[in-house]
Amino acid sequence: MALPACLLQGLAAFVLAFLAGYADVITYMRYGSFAASMTGNVIFAGRQLASLAWQDFLFYFAIMVAWSSGSFVYHQIEKVFPRRGASRAALLVAIFSTAIDIAFNLSARPGDPRNRWWIVGLVPIFGVEEAFALTHLKLPATGVSKHLYNMSKLCEMCWSKGGEEGQQCKDVYLSAVMLIGLITGAVLGERLAATFGLEVRWCFLPVSPLVMLAIWVHECLHWKTCEDPVNMEPMDSEADDDADSS
Numbered sequence: 001m002a003l004p005a006c007l008l009q010g011l012a013a014f015v016l017a018f019l020a021g022y023a024d025v026i027t028y029m030r031y032g033s034f035a036a037s038m039t040g041n042v043i044f045a046g047r048q049l050a051s052l053a054w055q056d057f058l059f060y061f062a063i064m065v066a067w068s069s070g071s072f073v074y075h076q077i078e079k080v081f082p083r084r085g086a087s088r089a090a091l092l093v094a095i096f097s098t099a100i101d102i103a104f105n106l107s108a109r110p111g112d113p114r115n116r117w118w119i120v121g122l123v124p125i126f127g128v129e130e131a132f133a134l135t136h137l138k139l140p141a142t143g144v145s146k147h148l149y150n151m152s153k154l155c156e157m158c159w160s161k162g163g164e165e166g167q168q169c170k171d172v173y174l175s176a177v178m179l180i181g182l183i184t185g186a187v188l189g190e191r192l193a194a195t196f197g198l199e200v201r202w203c204f205l206p207v208s209p210l211v212m213l214a215i216w217v218h219e220c221l222h223w224k225t226c227e228d229p230v231n232m233e234p235m236d237s238e239a240d241d242d243a244d245s246s
Contacts, residue, residue: 006170009137010177012218016129016141016211017178021185023126023207029193030204031119033060036126036142038067059116066120070127078135086132087219090125090212097125097208105201125208132215136222139174144182147175 078085
């Protein structure tokens with residue numbers, strides 16, 4: 001039995017937001033920057049530019065370029081594979097990001113200031129995640145402003161009645177799920193760092209494969225849900241033709 005579309009989207013929204021919240025805490029405490037949410041990195045880049053700290057500015061700029069490259073790869077692959085492009089892009093980028101994280105865990109020396117540059121290889125998967133969320137969920141997975149805006153519609157929904165109420169309910173539902181996911185992931189990341197220390201190895205390793213897995217599962221279930229009514233349409237048309245001919 002196919003999952004209801006609202007439940008399918010809710011599950012994908014929660015998992016993607018959870019992974020973004022978890023990753024941001026880990027990468028901020030380890031590298032001093034964010035892997036998923038780019039707002040903080042933009043602010044950091046602006047501060048370094050104002051101070052003429054060019055090396056630090058280039059560091060944050062490189063993170064933003066790497067994140068955007070993940071989104072670019074996603075859109076290019078989905079153009080070629082409209083039905084399965086999301087999972088193919090996520091798989092490709094996840095392999096790259098996982099390889100970078102393994103290299104960091106095996107070769108990075110604790111306390112080396114150059115370690116922060118490893119994050120550049122980890123962020124493309126979140127460009128893929130955000131592109132997927134905006135395309136299929138119509139909401140961001142790595143930011144909160146849109147979700148807070150949607151939550152502000154609760155009061156409006158209580159007083160107004162109209163044709164858009166159903167869409168507003170869906171937006172509020174998904175935003176609430178994503179906010180819960182972001183906070184839950186951040187809590188887990190903070191507790192992990194507090195328990196094992198900032199230099200704990202391998203704590204980021206499962207993130208990229210899990211992002212890929214969440215996108216693949218959503219993709220498979222989405223097309224399974226869509227194919228049933230589509231396959232029924234030709235049968236109905238043939239039945240109508242037979243009735244007309246008789």
